[in-house]
Amino acid sequence: LAKTTQPISMDSYEGQEVNITCSHNNIATNDYITWYQQFPSQGPRFIIQGYKTKVTNEVASLFIPADRKSSTLSLPRVSLSDTAVYYCLVGDPSGNTGKLIFGQGTTLQVKP
């Protein structure tokens, strides 16, 4: 599975839009990009997944440029409860590997 690089930490304020960028230069053709959110002492929670262009759900948007070597998770109007660690993963979900490779993630701190 491709390795990812993302900032260790980010700070924001309530009501702001937060963009977390992830680099995955060695992404393979069949790889998807998936983001997870994790609160302290809880399991990671699936946020969003995409392959190319833009994906949006009720929680976030995922922007993927044409070369797919990076992606950006966008959280609109964050609140204090969005304070968490965000993980970017890439892999082939159809390959039956089931092996998610997590990096250290980005710790997002939302301030009042």
Place this chain on the structure above:
Amino acid sequence: DAGVTQSPTHLIKTRGQQVTLRCSPKSGHDTVSWYQQALGQGPQFIFQYYEEEERQRGNFPDRFSGHQFPNYSSELNVNALLLGDSALYLCASSLGGGGEQETQYFGPGTRLLVL
């Protein structure tokens, strides 16, 4: 629709002991993966069970073993516990068979402390 459940929530053991952790997958899921998460680190893949067999294994010693039951629930066993085994152990379930985006759903984890 029940999500992934794990038991116990917390556990304290001493070095050399053995421990068994349990996981029930999300309703409709047939695949269970186990992860170890040390403090301040991302989860590390231990192994995955599908159709009652270990399908894939991460870089963990043989002290870590598992089992999957016909109802798809799973156990993680760790023998000869070391201080370094202290971590949050996460179970994730998904739908096997491939061909679809295989999103994994995580349980709340079991916090293991080895003294």
